[in-house]
Amino acid sequence: MKIQNPVLPGFNSDPSIIRVADTYYIATSTFEWFPGVRIHASKDLVHWNLVKNVLDTTTLLDMKGNPSSGGIWAPDLSYADGKFWLIFTDVKITDGAFKDMKNYLTTADAIEGPWSDPILVNGVGFDASLFHDDDGRKYLVQQTWDHREYHHPFDGITLTEFDTTTMKLKPETARTIWEGTEVKLVEGPHLYKIDGYYYLFAAEGGTIFTHQEVVARSKSLNALSFDREPEGPFITNFDTPNSYLQKQGHGALVSTLGGEWYYASLTARPWNHATESATDPRGWSTLGRETSIQKVEWDAAGWPRVVGGHGGQTYVDAPKDAIETIAPADHSQHDEFDAPQLDINWNTLRVPFTEKMGQTGEGKLVLRGQGSLANPFDLSLIARRWQAFYFDAETKVKFNPYSYQAMAGLTNYYNHSHWSWIFITKNDDGQNVIEVGENKGGLRNGAYTSYLKDQAIVIPDGTEYVWFKSENRKQSYTYHYSFDGQNWHDTGVILDAAVLSDDYVVREYGGFFTGAYVGLSAVDYSGYDSTATFDFFDYKELGDRELADGSYTFEASETRDFN
Known part of the structure; x- marks a missing residue:
């Protein structure tokens, strides 16, 4: 089987992908649209079914009066301790110096729910994710917002320990672990521990045609201890203007039962009017930011690389152990x-x-x-x-x-x-x-x-x-x-x-x-x-x-x- 990108066509952005046993799940952003957070499921990474809209009550989510493109930004889905964990951000201001927001946590024993009443986590920054370390400790990893006009508003990636006894963060543990590259606008962090390294995946460049994903790694979670991937970025279409897929970047990593690796990313498919240049404007993405999946291999130095180059591919080999999933032929x-x-x-x-x-x-x-x-x-x-x-x-x-x-x-x-x-x-x-x-x-x-x-x-x-x-x-x-x-x-x-x-x-x-x-x-x-x-x-x-x-x-x- 071949994965044909995008796997989730139409507005399905900021994918957070995980695998639980033989089933893959992707959670995507919904912004001001209700219900919040869409969950798709698959056993082959090729065919996907919409199985749940998680935030489907006003107890879980109330966005009355939210600005357009406020609301649910970049949810993070994870699985640990026998249950699903979902971190989501509700953004209340989208323009100006401030980005007033609240990050929440909800959990469920099954993807269909019921999902617990949300716990307010913090408002430090958006795109928060929850990292479950192999020693049992948990950390919130997030973009950090700075309203001050003499600082860049994207103030690096902050790590804060989460206490599962009190179900609260320990703010005294907060530290900046990554400031990003010269591209700036660092956001969308996900943290993984693989072969003794902590790997940080983060988006940069904004979710426009300059978008990209970078990778850094460290042997510890100490402040500013991460080193960037050489010969990066990990994925981008900034320098591949003729590619079918554009804007790839913000996303998450997943491994198969058989030990293969894949990366789910937001993407877009712009088109141009016949009277326009193909590169300026690069085009109009009327289907919004969609979800693509790229295969990942690890080089001799232990860095992840997108198979086929950092521009990604439209057609990608499915996992060798894929279980064919029945899904509708289209979305009619x-x-x-x-x-x-x-x-x-x-x-x-x-x-x-x-x-x-x-x-x-x-x-x-x-x-x-x-x-x-x-x-x-x-x-x-x-x-x-x-x-x-x-x-x-x-x-x-x-x-x-x-x-x-x-x-x-x-x-x-x-x-x-x-x-x-x-x-x-x-x-x-x-x-x-x-x-x-x-x-x-x-x-x-x-x-x-x-x-x-x-x-x-x-x-x-x-x-x-x-x-x-x-x-x-x-x-x-x-x-x-x-x-x-x-x-x-x-x-x-x-x-x-x-x-x-x-x-x-x-x-x-x-x-x-x-x-x-x-x-x-x-x-x-x-x-x-x-x-x-x-x-x-x-x-x-x-x-x-x-x-x-x-x-x-x-x-x-x-x-x-x-x-």
């Missing part, structure tokens, strides 16, 4: 909303799906209109990741708005300031109409555009349901509508998919780290609680590449497909 999803709870692929923003947003079951999803799609507090939206460059998303909705302040429909969404949708609303003549709107960024919440304006599509009298479809075609996407589910009409609006990427948003302000979603929403900022009924949702993946005959395929490439 059809939901008739028969169950009384949302499917595991759905996410909401910051808080769980409750009766305040609506309800699901008995063949329908009812959403109660709240704030606009720019609202970080009260928003009725359920959405799922884009996980292929080419897909169709379709729904059927019934909605009778009071006024233009009430809207319901199908959305493509990145964050509070970058999104679009096709929706039902009411015009000034009292008619129910179809409109397409887009928020395209700019000054904070951005500038909003109504594309159909005075030519909004009037819904015929007596029409109970309207069908909406989004046809996503890598560089662009279009919205379509139907009054019978059979005869479709194009709105004529073509939208640039690049707007829904980290790379686009970060040019305007701050750092943004998620990925594009498609979903369903109801808005009624008048406060009259208009409700919309959705009959079904269908997400059908077509592929990652368009062929010459107009069909699509999921076959990957060793080089980038810029267009």
Whole structure:
């Protein structure tokens, strides 16, 4: 078998990988999306299944009011003493001099839970991980934040002993063990003990195209005792601009039962418009930061090396002892909303799906209109990741708005300031109409555009349901509508998919780290609680590449497909 990268397509970043017996688990970041921390499982490193969203109650996680791309950063999953340990960071401020955050610990006997009530650990820095030494002692390893303007904000990697009797850190033991290289922005640390050495893996360069992973090692855990890997970095795509995979860096190491080694890393697959240079901008990563897996070998001096070079490979040999895992061929999803709870692929923003947003079951999803799609507090939206460059998303909705302040429909969404949708609303003549709107960024919440304006599509009298479809075609996407589910009409609006990427948003302000979603929403900022009924949702993946005959395929490439 071959591992084909990325193994977790779509927004699945900052992977923390472990093996327990014959099963591998990967925990990934979820930022402001709820539930927090996705867990995928596999026995072959090739095929993966989403098995758990860990932080699925407000006892475990409450992010109401969190900024976009705040929330859950770089969770760390480990296994020791017969149970799973999960360290996670909830970031409350994302811009400016401060990064107010809290690091928590939760444990479980089984990956499915129940997970214990979280224990507050500290707020020293984000990307915390828990190291279980072979003498039974435990340590928190973390990026350290410095708000002072005369220091670099990334103030090295701090190690602090964790007391399992009190379940608290011992702050008097804290010391800086690694300051990073001249690349700076050192973060995402994971510590391993192998053949008498402590190996520290850490990310640098920021999670953009300058991203990289470096390795240092020491015989002790003393302050500043670590030496950097010669001929590094361990992995990067900064100097491989034509590679299919980009941004590789932040990740974690794992060994197989047979003694082979692999490294799970975040990655991205940018594309370019035909009018753009292939290197500047290097591209637009609309699927967000994904997860890749590279094979690792150890050189004669005991340093880890990525097989095939530090740029990594699209196709990687699977472990010799791999146990073939059954998983769906792609990530297509059809939901008739028969169950009384949302499917595991759905996410909401910051808080769980409750009766305040609506309800699901008995063949329908009812959403109660709240704030606009720019609202970080009260928003009725359920959405799922884009996980292929080419897909169709379709729904059927019934909605009778009071006024233009009430809207319901199908959305493509990145964050509070970058999104679009096709929706039902009411015009000034009292008619129910179809409109397409887009928020395209700019000054904070951005500038909003109504594309159909005075030519909004009037819904015929007596029409109970309207069908909406989004046809996503890598560089662009279009919205379509139907009054019978059979005869479709194009709105004529073509939208640039690049707007829904980290790379686009970060040019305007701050750092943004998620990925594009498609979903369903109801808005009624008048406060009259208009409700919309959705009959079904269908997400059908077509592929990652368009062929010459107009069909699509999921076959990957060793080089980038810029267009």
